[in-house]
Amino acid sequence: MRLKDIGETSLIKRLLERFTHKDPRVLKAIGDDAAVTRIDDKRCLLSTIDTLVEGIHFSKIYTSPKLLGRKSVSISLSDIAAMGGTPLFFLVSIALPSETGQDFFEEFYEGVKDCADAFGVFLVGGNTSASHSGVVITTAMLGEAQKDEVVYRSGAKTGDIIYVTGTLGDSALGLMALKEKGASGEKNGAFKNAVARHLNPQPRVSVGRLISRKKLATSMIDISDGLLVDLRHIAVESKKGAAVELEKLPLSNEVKDYVNRHPAAWELPLSGGEDYELLFTSPKEKAKDIFKVAKNTGVGITPIGKILPPGKGISVVKEDGASVPVKKEGYEHFMGNPASIDRSR
């Protein structure tokens, strides 16, 4: 059997089965946004690794080395944010064709540094190697959290409200625009903000930290593969169902306009990947505190649905109660996604 017939989720499941171990220092290994390991009685180390492959996750036609550098750091920051942790240090490994210009390398690291400085994290290690086949960037991010403040995917309770930060579908719309109209046409075009969201996502580190410090969430994940796929991760890990209300999804003006003109484009906020927003669940009575977080950080936080009892699956419903059929929940590696910069991760 080939990987394209299995898909990433199944691969990860197999991995999990093989690597179960009971070391008391390992609080959470594979299967959440970051691994959680014990530092001492109170503190945990969070660690995560992410890769951007040229032709899969990005195209040099659409992005600049600098934005690519930023994004390599941002997506790893987002994983630490999704655990409610404080990101601290990171390592970057980059493989580059030897024909690559020095400019590319320098601008890439300018972007890395910009993002690192903005979030107060430090590049502590690197690896550079040749590649016969495009640029491949891997970032490992290390962070910390108090043991009792880490937010896993697995704690959602029946009746919890489902919240999401920011707006959904922008990144997918931006990528679509880039693919259809090319980089030069779209960077300043009608989907300017969506394109910027795709090329330069903003990890929700402060929101994640506040939510965990105030113990507001029962579960949390970042939206990298698409709202529904990532909500499914929460549902499965928490052994619950979930319902999302279509009209409640927070949309930017660009996405709203586009969806109004193309009703099938509801797939973008539902299944479009790479939003890097936080998706979390919280008991009803904490709603006030959550809106305080939104106010203090300036990041919108929107209730979009509810956690249901086990066995209810994941559903999308309209205001009138009608259920919305969903073709594809989100991105799956290897599973016959479009061959070239699949929206991904």
Place this chain on the structure above:
Amino acid sequence: MRLKDIGETSLIKRLLERFTHKDPRVLKAIGDDAAVTRIDDKRCLLSTIDTLVEGIHFSKIYTSPKLLGRKSVSISLSDIAAMGGTPLFFLVSIALPSETGQDFFEEFYEGVKDCADAFGVFLVGGNTSASHSGVVITTAMLGEAQKDEVVYRSGAKTGDIIYVTGTLGDSALGLMALKEKGASGEKNGAFKNAVARHLNPQPRVSVGRLISRKKLATSMIDISDGLLVDLRHIAVESKKGAAVELEKLPLSNEVKDYVNRHPAAWELPLSGGEDYELLFTSPKEKAKDIFKVAKNTGVGITPIGKILPPGKGISVVKEDGASVPVKKEGYEHFMGNPASIDRSR
């Protein structure tokens, strides 16, 4: 200017300049085998990242997925060993063409698990993504050490003895044999052990730990790019010179035989990369303790030269005092190494 005209060392230097920062938690960032960051008053976190690129670091023709899995972990363990640390947890990111068979993936992780189990380390995180361009594997290894036991590259003193574990040049000889005679011909051929050393290097974790715990070394590095290149790292970081005695280099029977028949093959132990032996310096008076470490671990440790005052450079001399000219100190990424599985890292 293109990367092939600059080389990796110069790239890393530029990086260092850009990322100098004075965070008190960062004890050592880029420029050693692993980054060293503060955990608490006594303990440090060690972290390192390494990438294996198909066609650059390995060829599927020569190696098996299982050996590749082992090696991905081993080379990262070796970095922690070179700091005198205890490896604990690691993360693996693998990018694979979607045409890859499931077998490859499963056997790869069998190798990862074998090596992890052998060294008591735990896979805590992973990432799997598609690739249009061969297999790319990145491993991030995390370890720990007491702050006062970490061994850097920078502590060598004039008069210190230079030691090396195991034997040198085997990996390079093994790769040469594989390239010349193909995998089937050589795996059981005259260079069987050398081939095994290339495909399945043994990180010197126990030796590294003992040396650091007993505070026997003033500086340490693992030999990944070649003895002379890595010795130069120690010399530069310690602001010293160094002289190696050719006849003292520890050679396996296979390398010894080969060098006897091909005198130019002295380049293998001097400049051949990927030995993953430890190279360290130590004051004369600790020689006895070092041989105890060799005895207790069963790993040979050989004195091969001396640290010289600053300004003396790196030299290789014969017993009679004659200096040995060296064409190329070792592997440099991007710098016109042979195009296909360059021996590397």
